[in-house]
Structures are given as C-alpha cells and as structure tokens.
Amino acid sequence: MTDLTSQAPPREPDPPPESPAAVPETPGRRSRGTASQRRLVWWRFKQHRLAMAGLIVTAGIYVVAVFAGFLAPFSSSTFDPEYTYAPPQRLHVVDRSGGDWDWGLFVHGYRSTVDDETLELTFEPDESQKIDVGLFVKGEEYEILGLIPWDRHLIGPTNPDDPMYLLGGTRTGHDLLSRMIHGTTVSMSIGLVGVAMAFVLGVTLGGISGYVGGRTDLAIQRLVEFFMSVPSIPLWLGLAAALPPEWGPMQRYFAITTILAAIAWTDLARVVRGRFLSLRNEEFVTSARLDGSSRQRVIFRHMMPSFSSHLIASVTLSVPGMILAETSLSFLGLGLQAPVVSWGVLLQDAQNIRAMATAPWLLLPGLCVIVSVLALNFVGDGLRDAADPYKR
Amino acid sequence: MTAPILEVQDLHVRFPVKRGLFGRTVGHVRAVDGVDLAIQPGETLGLVGESGCGKTTLGRSIARIISPTAGLIRYRDAAGDEVDLTTARNRDLRELQRQIRVVFQDPFSSLNPRMTLLQVIGEPLRNHNVATGSELEDRVAGMLSRVGLSPKYLHRYPHAFSGGERQRVNIARALILEPRLVIADEPVSALDVSVRAQILNLLRDLQEELGLTYLFISHDLSVVESVCDRVAVMYLGRMVEVAPTDELYTRPRHPYTEALLSAVPRPDPRLRDAGRRIRLADDLPDPADPPPGCTFHTRCAYAVPGSCDVPGGAPALERTGPGHRAACLRTDDLSLAGIEPDPV
Numbered sequence: 001m002t003d004l005t006s007q008a009p010p011r012e013p014d015p016p017p018e019s020p021a022a023v024p025e026t027p028g029r030r031s032r033g034t035a036s037q038r039r040l041v042w043w044r045f046k047q048h049r050l051a052m053a054g055l056i057v058t059a060g061i062y063v064v065a066v067f068a069g070f071l072a073p074f075s076s077s078t079f080d081p082e083y084t085y086a087p088p089q090r091l092h093v094v095d096r097s098g099g100d101w102d103w104g105l106f107v108h109g110y111r112s113t114v115d116d117e118t119l120e121l122t123f124e125p126d127e128s129q130k131i132d133v134g135l136f137v138k139g140e141e142y143e144i145l146g147l148i149p150w151d152r153h154l155i156g157p158t159n160p161d162d163p164m165y166l167l168g169g170t171r172t173g174h175d176l177l178s179r180m181i182h183g184t185t186v187s188m189s190i191g192l193v194g195v196a197m198a199f200v201l202g203v204t205l206g207g208i209s210g211y212v213g214g215r216t217d218l219a220i221q222r223l224v225e226f227f228m229s230v231p232s233i234p235l236w237l238g239l240a241a242a243l244p245p246e247w248g249p250m251q252r253y254f255a256i257t258t259i260l261a262a263i264a265w266t267d268l269a270r271v272v273r274g275r276f277l278s279l280r281n282e283e284f285v286t287s288a289r290l291d292g293s294s295r296q297r298v299i300f301r302h303m304m305p306s307f308s309s310h311l312i313a314s315v316t317l318s319v320p321g322m323i324l325a326e327t328s329l330s331f332l333g334l335g336l337q338a339p340v341v342s343w344g345v346l347l348q349d350a351q352n353i354r355a356m357a358t359a360p361w362l363l364l365p366g367l368c369v370i371v372s373v374l375a376l377n378f379v380g381d382g383l384r385d386a387a388d389p390y391k392r
Numbered sequence: 393m394t395a396p397i398l399e400v401q402d403l404h405v406r407f408p409v410k411r412g413l414f415g416r417t418v419g420h421v422r423a424v425d426g427v428d429l430a431i432q433p434g435e436t437l438g439l440v441g442e443s444g445c446g447k448t449t450l451g452r453s454i455a456r457i458i459s460p461t462a463g464l465i466r467y468r469d470a471a472g473d474e475v476d477l478t479t480a481r482n483r484d485l486r487e488l489q490r491q492i493r494v495v496f497q498d499p500f501s502s503l504n505p506r507m508t509l510l511q512v513i514g515e516p517l518r519n520h521n522v523a524t525g526s527e528l529e530d531r532v533a534g535m536l537s538r539v540g541l542s543p544k545y546l547h548r549y550p551h552a553f554s555g556g557e558r559q560r561v562n563i564a565r566a567l568i569l570e571p572r573l574v575i576a577d578e579p580v581s582a583l584d585v586s587v588r589a590q591i592l593n594l595l596r597d598l599q600e601e602l603g604l605t606y607l608f609i610s611h612d613l614s615v616v617e618s619v620c621d622r623v624a625v626m627y628l629g630r631m632v633e634v635a636p637t638d639e640l641y642t643r644p645r646h647p648y649t650e651a652l653l654s655a656v657p658r659p660d661p662r663l664r665d666a667g668r669r670i671r672l673a674d675d676l677p678d679p680a681d682p683p684p685g686c687t688f689h690t691r692c693a694y695a696v697p698g699s700c701d702v703p704g705g706a707p708a709l710e711r712t713g714p715g716h717r718a719a720c721l722r723t724d725d726l727s728l729a730g731i732e733p734d735p736v
Contacts, residue, residue: 034508034547034548034549034552035549036506036549037505037506037549040551282501283496283497283498283501283502284501284502284503284504286457286496287494287496287502287565288504288515289457290455290457290489290493290494291515291516291519291565292486292489292490292516292519292520293515293519294519297519302504305506306504306505306506
C-alpha cells in the first residue's frame with residue numbers, strides 16, 4: 001500500500017475497507033467507548049487516592065455543616081460562666097468504680113479551685129461526680145436545615161443542665177465542640193456562596209472577553225489586572241472596616257462574602273477566557289459552525305462542555321482560598337462577629353499567649369481550617385488531573 | 393465543456409499584520425493573491441503547494457470559514473443558478489454550506505470529544521431541520537455503514553477510534569447533508585500510509601456513488617496523482633500551473649512544478665537517481681512583501697535577471713497546451729523534466 005504513485009487511474013476495485021468486525025468487541029473497550037466524559041473523569045478521579053480521601057473528608061465536613069444542630073450537643077449561644085476555660089473531659093465508656101463493669105457513656109464533673117493569690121480558676125476532674133451522657137438525647141430545640149424543628153442531639157448529657165465540655169470550654173464558658181460544629185456551617189458555606197458569586201462574575205466576564213475579543217477583551221483584561229494588582233488583605237480590611245456597624249449578622253455575612261468574591265472572580269475570568277480563546281480556533285468548533293449551529297449552540301453545546309470539568313476543578317480549588325480569607329478576616333476581628341460563629345471568630349480567642357498557655361484546645365478550630373482546606377485542595381487537584389481524560 | 397460548478401475569479405485574501413503597543417496595521421499578508429480557478433462538476437481537482445502557500449486559505453474562503461478580501465467565488469447550484477459566495481447573505485450562506493462541505497485535516501481536533509458519533513454526524517441534520525429522532529438515527533447509521541463503520545458505534549465517543557476511523561467519521565459528517573462539492577483539506581496527511589490508501593479509496597467510491605465534486609488540498613504529490621483528475625499548483629498565494637494530472641506530471645511547464653515533482657520519492661529502485669533532484673532554497677519569501685516580478689524568481693534555477701525580476705505584475709496563467717496553463721515568462725524556452733511513467 002506504500003506504492004501510491006503506481007496506483008494511477010484507471011482505478012481498480014479497492015480492497016475492502018478496514019472492516020468494522022476487525023475492531024475487537026471486548027467488553028472493556030465497549031464500555032470505554034460509550035462512556036461519557038463525566039464517567040471518564042470519574043474513573044480517572046477514583047484512581048487518585050489522595051483526591052478520593054479528600055472527597056470523603058470534604059463530604060463529611062459538609063454533612064457536619066448541614067446537620068450542625070443535631071450533631072452539636074448544645075446551641076452556639078449556650079454558655080455557663082462558671083466553666084470558663086474548662087479543660088476537655090474524657091468520655092468514659094465503662095464505669096468500674098463500683099467494682100463491676102457498668103457500661104454506659106459518662107463524663108466526670110469538675111472540681112474547681114480558686115487560687116487565693118492570683119484568683120486563677122483551675123479545674124480538676126471530680127471522680128465522684130458522674131454525668132451520664134446519652135446518644136440521641138433531648139436537649140435544646142433547633143431546626144434541621146432551618147425548616148424542621150427538633151430537639152434531639154446526637155450526643156449530650158442526659159440532664160441538659162450538666163456541664164459537658166468534650167473539647168474544653170472557651171473564655172466565655174461556651175462548649176468548644178458545639179461552637180466548632182456550628183462554625184462549620186458558616187465557614188464552609190461562605191466558601192460556597194462566595195465562590196458561586198465569583199463564578200457568575202468570572203464566567204460571564206471571562207466568556208465575553210474570550211468570545212468577543214478585540215477591545216472588549218482588552219478592557220476586561222485590564223480590569224482583571226487591576227483587581228489582581230491590588231493587595232488583597234488591605235483591601236479586604238478596608239472594605240470590611242467600612243461596613244456599617246449597625247448591620248445585623250446576616251447582612252454582614254453577605255457583605256463579607258461579596259467582598260471576598262469581588263477579588264476571587266479574576267482567576268476564574270482568566271481561566272474561562274483562556275479556554276474560549278484556545279477553543280475558538282479548534283477545528284471542531286469551526287466544523288460546528290459549518291454544520292449550521294447557531295452561535296448559542298456553538299457556545300453552550302460545543303464549547304462549554306469541553307471545559308466544564310476544568311471550571312469545576314478551578315472552582316473547587318478556589319473554595320479553600322475563600323475559607324482562609326474569611327478565617328483571617330474574622331481572626332483579625334473585621335470579618336464576621338458574634339453571635340455568628342465561624343472558625344475564624346473562634347480563633348480570635350486564641351490571640352493571646354496567656355489564653356493559649358492555659359487553654360491550648362482553643363487552637364482546635366485552626367485544625368478544622370487546615371483539614372478542610374487540605375481536603376478541598378486534594379479534591380481540586382484530583383479533579384484538575386482528571387478533568388481532561390482525553391489527554392494521555 | 394460543461395459549466396463549472398465553482399468558479400473563483402481574482403480572489404484575494406489578506407490578513408493584516410499588527411505590530412506595536414496599539415496593534416497598528418503595518419502591512420498585509422497576501423495569503424491568496426489573485427487566484428483564478430474553475431472546478432468542473434464530478435471532477436477531483438488537486439490543489440498542491442508547499443506549506444504557507446495559501447492553499448488551505450483558498451479552501452477555507454470557498455467554504456466561507458474566512459471571508460475573502462476581494463474577488464468572486466461563483467457557485468452553480470443543482471438548478472443551474474449562480475450565486476456569489478463572497479457576497480451571499482448569512483441566511484443564503486447557511487443553505488449553501490449544506491451543498492459545500494469540508495473534510496478537515498486533523499481527525500483528532502475536528503471531532504468534539506464530548507459528543508457521540510450520532511451527535512457529531514447528526515448535528516448538521518439537526519441544525520438544518522432535515523431529520524430528528526429515530527429518522528436521524530437511521531440516517532446516521534446508514535451513513536456510518538456507507539463510510540465503512542459499523543452502525544453499532546453510534547453511541548460511542550470519538551476517543552474510542554483510531555485516526556483512520558475518525559477520518560471516516562469526518563467524511564460521514566461532511567456527506568450526511570448530501571453535498572455537491574466537498575473541500576477535502578489534507579484529508580489524509582495526518583494518517584498512516586496504510587490507512588491513507590483506504591481513506592483515498594473510500595473518497596473515490598463515494599464520489600462515484602454520490603456524484604461528488606472534490607477540491608482536494610494536499611502537499612503530497614503521490615496522493616494527488618492517485619486521486620485527482622486535474623491539478624492546480626500554488627506558490628505564494630498565486631496559481632502557477634493548472635493541468636490534467638498526467639499532463640502535469642509528465643510535462644510540467646513551470647519550474648516550480650518541476651522542482652516539486654523532482655522531490656516525489658520513487659519507490660522503484662531502478663528509477664533511483666534517474667532524474668536529478670532540484671533543491672530549492674529553503675526560505676519561502678515573505679508573503680507580506682512578495683518579490684517583484686515573478687514571485688518565484690528568487691528560488692528559480694532558470695530565472696534570468698532583467699526579465700524575471702522586473703517590478704510589475706507577476707506573470708499571469710497562459711495557455712500552453714490543451715487544458716494546460718502555466719504562469720512562467722520563460723515557459724516556452726525551457727524543457728522541464730517531469731516524472732517518467734513507471735516502466736511496466
């Protein structure tokens with residue numbers, strides 16, 4: 001067949017074309033061949049162990065965020081000033097004080113002593129005092145997803161008035177565990193809401209920039225560069241400080257989210273624009289136009305799907321940035337403010353060395369931030385690697 | 393001679409060259425510079441030339457992927473009515489793009505990886521409201537088997553196919569609207585030699601079955617020789633020679649064609665070193681600033697100073713024999729070597 005030059009006309013009958021039956025019809029090949037892009041991405045993603053671990057952790061954190069009311073033993077506003085900086089209690093499973101094996105969850109109460117000279121309050125576990133802890137106990141009322149009222153808690157003291165500080169108490173005598181669980185809702189949702197805003201802005205502006213091109217592109221790109229060149233922390237600080245102090249927690253929450261999104265959209269706009277630019281000259285886009293597809297159809301049916309996975313990956317990667325930004329703002333006291341609890345607000349307590357020396361458990365919210373940010377980053381990395389399953 | 397299905401007259405395509413901070417236009421690349429071309433119904437016209445000579449641009453302006461700067465592209469439809477593609481309105485163009493279809497070079501980038509064969513091949517039917525639902529599926533399945541792929545593959549994605557199979561899909565997509573003219577832009581250049589012959593045979597069979605006319609763009613002279621009835625040679629945006637295939641290969645009348653032909657590999661060892669190899673200087677002149685006079689004189693072995701490089705228009709295509717036209721000032725003085733027919 002290499003001798004094409006000798007194949008001059010008159011044309012002889014051709015050998016049969018590569019017959020379809022020649023393709024081995026193994027089940028593996030069939031499933032790969034008919035697998036849609038989403039399925040291929042999922043297969044690739046599953047091979048990424050770290051990303052899978054990240055996905056499980058992330059999913060767990062969001063479950064906590066959604067069912068915070070149920071999972072937390074107390075509400076975020078319950079506190080008892082008697083127990084400031086109460087150390088974490090040990091959760092016992094079996095009571096052997098009576099000599100035999102007495103099964104059942106319980107914690108010991110506190111015996112507090114006040115130092116005569118420094119008036120410092122110190123706590124010691126009171127072995128004689130036994131506080132029964134139950135699963136699915138009746139406690140304070142809350143609403144699941146803000147809709148269904150309920151009063152059962154996954155774990156809590158059988159008598160709601162007994163002190164239970166599994167992860168210790170805060171400066172004000174709040175239960176740290178409960179507050180961390182409630183903080184999850186705010187911290188994790190601010191990432192999502194903020195990124196959703198940034199996504200709308202970024203995709204719209206980036207899309208226009210990449211598809212229209214020309215002067216519009218130039219203008220939008222300069223705008224992006226301007227936003228990118230502004231140092232973000234001072235800008236956030238300035239904007240957050242400018243918020244009217246009489247605003248309620250909800251208004252403040254949305255204002256902070258908007259401020260965070262105002263910076264975060266630039267990266268997405270860049271990604272979208274770059275994708276549009278590179279796709280505009282792809283032959284399959286040209287042929288879609290030649291096939292008579294309308295402009296909308298070319299954009300939404302032919303171009304968008306080929307980078308939706310990249311978009312999802314970069315969105316996932318920008319959620320941790322949001323969480324960190326909110327945490328730092330709140331930590332500095334300019335973000336969310338009590339009574340709203342977020343991890344950043346909780347970390348405010350850990351600002352002075354004395355508090356940290358006496359109550360190191362106050363750093364635990366920081367651990368939550370680290371775990372969630374790492375998990376989301378792993379998911380994002382895995383998605384990015386899996387996003388283009390056609391690349392070998 | 394019957395009326396041509398497509399006639400290109402004095403076609404120019406220029407791309408602005410922008411430089412500097414504000415993107416000032418400092419000149420124009422003349423990708424296609426005054427081309428005349430006629431394609432007869434039912435024939436395969438080969439368009440050859442080296443990289444950057446404007447052959448793809450010419451093909452793309454006929455399909456109106458790019459808009460030509462000046463000139464006429466006259467298309468004669470089945471009823472015999474003539475339409476000028478350069479000035480056609482968008483709505484008419486959509487209809488005309490049903491009749492003029494393109495097969496792209498790269499079988500990998502020309503298929504949307506997110507769409508199944510059914511969606512890819514059915515897309516034109518859907519957009520032109522020709523068929524929907526199960527009728528669309530039937531027609532796509534029929535087209536698949538016509539190009540030698542099993543209809544079982546309807547719901548597969550392009551990534552499951554080899555280059556040759558993908559090119560079959562491309563051909564199926566081009567032909568599903570039953571076009572009259574197919575612009576094949578290097579349809580086999582990206583394929584293995586063994587697959588190449590199969591695709592060429594497929595194109596040939598489909599031409600006979602469906603009465604297609606091909607504009608076959610290629611830089612591979614052996615491929616062109618095997619499929620084309622006539623060949624047009626382009627150099628630096630201009631046509632330099634047009635002739636029936638046999639005539640062009642055995643008796644070229646333009647030094648550039650001779651140089652191209654001398655570079656065709658001869659598989660027969662007995663013919664090795666039979667002809668001399670003409671080596672052209674590597675550099676194609678800048679199409680933004682073409683040399684004066686005959687644009688080929690900078691690389692031509694036969695160029696005579698004082699006549700070939702005189703500023704003024706480049707030589708036009710002149711008739712040199714039956715159906716044979718060449719654009720060379722010295723074509724009558726030269727005896728140029730073609731390819732000897734293979735000894736049998």
